[in-house]
Amino acid sequence: MRLPAALRPAVLLCLAALGLAACASQAARTAPVEETPIYVLNLYGDENGRSDQRPPALVLSEFSTVSGMSWQSWGPGRAVGVGRLSGTWCLPRCQNHPYNATVTLSNVVPYRGDGYFTRYAVKAHLPPAERKTADLKGALPAPQDE
Missing domain, CATH: 1.20.5 (Single alpha-helices involved in coiled-coils or other helix-helix interfaces)
Known part of the structure; x- marks a missing residue:
């Protein structure tokens, strides 16, 4: 036609x-979609906390810290890394011999255009007595306006 x-x-x-x-x-x-930067508010070596990405050491709570971290993934919804777990619940023994642990950070909340992880979970092989008192999951601090 x-x-x-x-x-x-x-x-x-x-x-x-x-x-x-x-x-x-x-x-x-x-x-490409512009991704929101994702941080964790890290209290390791800074009592006020600092915005950190893939930190080598991280304070999880007032009772637990991980060090020697190697991060396999970081964001946008979660971060997973391996490191060495110690805390007040295992002193004095774990001070020189921390536990191998896998740490998962999750629950990203927005703050001034960035995102911050606000939850953590730890998997580690601990003796039963220490497992009961270890801080294996909980809330992470997030930045706040004063």
Whole structure:
């Protein structure tokens, strides 16, 4: 079927517009999404805390700390790392021989355009007596306006 000459420019214009719309739609799907930076408020060596990413040591609670951390993943919804767990619940023995542990950070909350992990969970092989008193899950501090 052949289009009348008077309609050809309009049809070509429509086809070009459809092509541009398809290209724009494809570009929107493949454009990188800007991710929110994710931090943890780390009290290790700083009682006021500092915004930290993939810290080598992290205070989990007033009773537990992990050190020698190696992070396998960091954000956007969780972070997972391995390190050495110690705390007041295992002193004095674990001071020189901390436990191997896997730490998972989760529950990101927004603060001034950034995200902060606010929960932690620890997996470690502990003696039964220490497992009962160890701080293996809980809340992390988050920054707040004063």
